[in-house]
Amino acid sequence: MTNNLYLQNGLRFLLLVLAQVLIFNRLNFLGFINPMVYILFLYWYPIKPRRSVFMLICFFLGLTIDVFSDTLAFHTVACTTMAFFRPAIMRFVFGVNYEFQSFRLSNTTRVQQIAFLTFLILGHHAIFFLLEIFSLSHLLLLLKKIVFTSVGTLVVGTLMLTLFSAEKE
Template sequence: MNSTVFINILRFVLLALTQVLVFNNLNFMGFINPMVYVIFFYWYPIKGNRALFMFTAFLLGLFIDIYSDTLALNALASITVAYARPALMRLCFGINYEFQNFNFKHTTTVQRITFLAFIVLLHHLIFFFFEILSLSHFLLILKKVFATGIVTLILCVLFSSLFSPKSE
């Protein structure tokens, strides 16, 4: 248990710093800044306390907001992902997820990538919608969601296969 807490704190700090110092400055093709830190919500232990998870998500989002001067946008998107995660898991992994000994190891790669894609899509939709907050920029929002979302997803898949957790 203690090592899980430690690993998650380490992830929190490292992901936040990588996001702020590296990925926020990427500006690929002029506007794509992948939000790789959402992989935190994929890695977070499944059987954890939900309230604690939401608080952690809020803190992580707010931390990144302060550094990128986008007040509370990341926090809003993050808590929504944290709140919706059990529903998304049920959607992607079926009833298996309810069992006590559920583990990512028992799932297929396609299921895991779908799960990640849902997390990224939900997060980016909320982030970019509230960033502009006007329906006259609808196409701009869609363009940003899909372009950034695809890059984020690719990076997250790479990250998850590079640093796959051994026992969770």
């Protein structure tokens, strides 16, 4: 069972990195919107495994994207930070329920799933674009990039979740 989990997460890691690097980094909707679908790894990763291992995996996920995207360490910092805050976001969205053994994302409502994904995306993009622009004198540009890229990522991410998640009966 655990070998299947390792294989599944490794495959997700690889496919999301490839999709991000080969497809989504080349897209420029309206000249500046690039969906960052690799964030779905933070959404799909199991809840119970050790947090330190998860943060290390997210560090390498961000680093891999940075190497192929030539973005200094922006993805690494944003991804690792969101991995750190993921339990707090889950507690906010799902309540204390997520700490129990029987909790599964597939057993939550669609609204809760989208809210969880939205908080992950907004947090990630806020950190990423703050590092990229690194100036509050361009606050309007910063907000424009955060909002529009977040909406683009949320739309594409929701479509991918619908396509690749197990359907409820």
